[in-house]
Amino acid sequence: MSETNAYSDFLQAWGVVADLEHGSAVLQWDQETRMPAKGAAARGKILATLAGVRHDKMVSAELSDALHKAIESVATDSLEAKQLDKAKTQIDRETRIPSALAVALAEAQSAGLHAWQNARAEADFSMFQQELEELVHLNREKASALAGDGKPYDALLDLYEEGSTEADLKPMFAELGDVLAPMIKAVGASKPVDESPAKGHFDPAAQKSFCKMIAAKMGYDFEAGRLDKTTHPFCTTFGQGDVRITWRWQEDDIRPAMYGVMHEAGHGLYEQGLPTEWARTPLWAASGLGMHESQSRLWENMVGRSEAFWHWAMPHFQDSFPDKAGLTPEQMFPALNTCKPSLIRVEADEATYNLHVAVRFEVERLLFAGGVNVADLPELWDQTYQKLLGVRAESISDGVLQDIHWAMGAFGYFPTYTIGNLVCAQLFEQAQADLNDLESQISKGEFAPLLQWLREHVHQHGRRYSTQEMVQMATGKPLTAQPLLNHLTGLAERVYAIQSW
């Protein structure tokens, strides 16, 4: 067999794994958007079967053999070698987790999710404690299996954002906390912002057409995607040419729908911009969750919440919602850039959001360092919130029980949200420098140059480079917190008229 064949044979086998993943994604999307209530049990079995078939393929001797033959057949440092290297990382990862542990994790996640939902509804940590202990126990095992000689928590962080480590994240969160915690305190002491421009009555059908118009204007291709309603918005990819987003709305506030759609469309643009010729290969994916989040946040926050954007958007907004006649972009701007300490991460504003994440990083870090037990988590959670945000939950449902992540067995995931914010600010700063008057383009609804910049510096690379590498290539600097801090302190100064704190 020729060298070329060994490589294309491997890609062929890998394509089967990719198809199984994308097929499962369709089933999950349907589960969230269309499935009738009584179909849940059967659907769970189908998804488990597909996951099992995929796992078997991933850890099969056939795939390993094909990989090793392919590796021997390609030139070092070639694109082909990079493809195979990415595949190897994923295959190794999956192979390191013993089957028994994988099964135990799946069962613990299923039990955990169920227990968490009940515990949260009843505001009773004891209803979830045992399941969470099992999840932590199994995830410690998983982390050790993945880490080899490395640090267990780093192995979990690496799952969601390749190369991210506790040692790098700790000073980053410290820096954010040092600047943002006092700033948020100062904001809290100043006059609250008038949010009425973003509130009122917004007909859902009019919200939908307004939001779809914005997404299309951003460049999201509805012939390669669609928008549907779900409880929690998300973006999902079924392969080249089918990248879907979902949304929800509130009738009395335009922000959940509009910024939800811009956020998900930002994710969607990334996926729609992956290189066509890599479809079904290891590199046909986003670099990591942090880079993904940077794309959604960039469109949501840097573009959508800017005053410039509203110079373009306001007439369309007023066409859709005639009650808003007379409103100016200057009046709208503060309502979209509020800042106030709160208890719930998913409802937090752009600045405090990072402190919510910092709380979770701190708690997870200690949990995997071993000094903290599951029973200690409620108090540790509340204390850390008090320290960083100055608030304390009255109900444990708004405290340590608020997030689904741990119940789903996802530890090490939260930091990607803040990595995304950092990357977003640093990339946007660079795009402003590279593009000729980006603000003016945005104020005219000309988003194509910005999208083109993102396609060139991010989307076209797929998974070829890590987030850190792409940031370095695009901006000439390593990832730092400074651009985000500049952005957030600038906003606070403008919106709340605070000067120093």
Place this chain on the structure above:
Amino acid sequence: MSETNAYSDFLQAWGVVADLEHGSAVLQWDQETRMPAKGAAARGKILATLAGVRHDKMVSAELSDALHKAIESVATDSLEAKQLDKAKTQIDRETRIPSALAVALAEAQSAGLHAWQNARAEADFSMFQQELEELVHLNREKASALAGDGKPYDALLDLYEEGSTEADLKPMFAELGDVLAPMIKAVGASKPVDESPAKGHFDPAAQKSFCKMIAAKMGYDFEAGRLDKTTHPFCTTFGQGDVRITWRWQEDDIRPAMYGVMHEAGHGLYEQGLPTEWARTPLWAASGLGMHESQSRLWENMVGRSEAFWHWAMPHFQDSFPDKAGLTPEQMFPALNTCKPSLIRVEADEATYNLHVAVRFEVERLLFAGGVNVADLPELWDQTYQKLLGVRAESISDGVLQDIHWAMGAFGYFPTYTIGNLVCAQLFEQAQADLNDLESQISKGEFAPLLQWLREHVHQHGRRYSTQEMVQMATGKPLTAQPLLNHLTGLAERVYAIQSW
């Protein structure tokens, strides 16, 4: 390993195959109802991958071994033995077709579908002839592989309706033709029916709620299903608790929507009525396409087109479409039971439909007997239409190019439509005898006793018995054409006031 374990181990392995089939069904449903245009190529690859994985499982040594161990462990004539017997039939069938032939068939179907669409659009048989020759050639090979010592065409018929043979079907179609052909001729010479009661302007949203109301009243469970729009209506099953139907409508005619929904809901009731405890096992399926069609036709034709039904439905119809105030069930009835020779099968009425099927059976039969070549088909088709229906297509697009079935590689499929009509009439006749005044129940919208009768005599058996066996068990007689002929001649006599012909 104990005897019980061998059996449950096999069912476990079979469940994987069932899950892969149901997973593919979800992907196909999404393709028809929701997929954006640009997702088609990637979706095709995912479906091919799932089909390949499923095929590999079906013909795997593991499944065969599990089957044989299970067969040795269960008592002859037990339900378990029946389960395994059904599985064996399917595994044997799939194993008999060499992989190279399966691949060639898949490719020929894909090429055939494409060529057929173009040929039909251009009304040019030569654009499809070569692809059809390849499809016929490969299906002859497939038929021989499946038939073993039996007759090739019978092996194809058996794929869609177990146990049906050319020798049984030939006299059946002859009997239908002998009665129906002259009857249809006589009808054609009589005064046409006024179809205006079924025509007018029908708002699509009002059509949807009216049709959904009827389906729910029939017993179709929307918590275990849903109704969506497609180009061609169908019913599809994703497992226990998720059986979906689709529809289409015409704004100027209530019949396509209403009878389409009653038809698909009839299919859906069958699937929703399969025994829960058999989910993911070989017997958790309909007996065959003929029995399936009997269920859809029964609700569509026997119930929905009856005058009794309209005594219940008319007030609801008039609520939904106030233009129809004053219309009586007696006026509506003829418009729903017209009979006239036509060229297009899918638009044909209840009586002539069977002759359309008879044409196709005759042509297929001769094609697989070997005396006819693909090049002869256009003329053979037109001659047979002339003989049975007295009409001849002006365009070949309305002639031999009208159906998708052969382009998809489905030979031996058409007769199931008429088998379904026969079964429908014979079962309904028996239900009338068994139930206390079924007509009066229908006229009050009381469909539960009829559904219960179908559940008991058909649905609860899954694939345990063949269609013929179930008809015998339910009616005490073998399947015959007489009940259908009684029904159709009775209708013609009443609607067209013809007495003899």
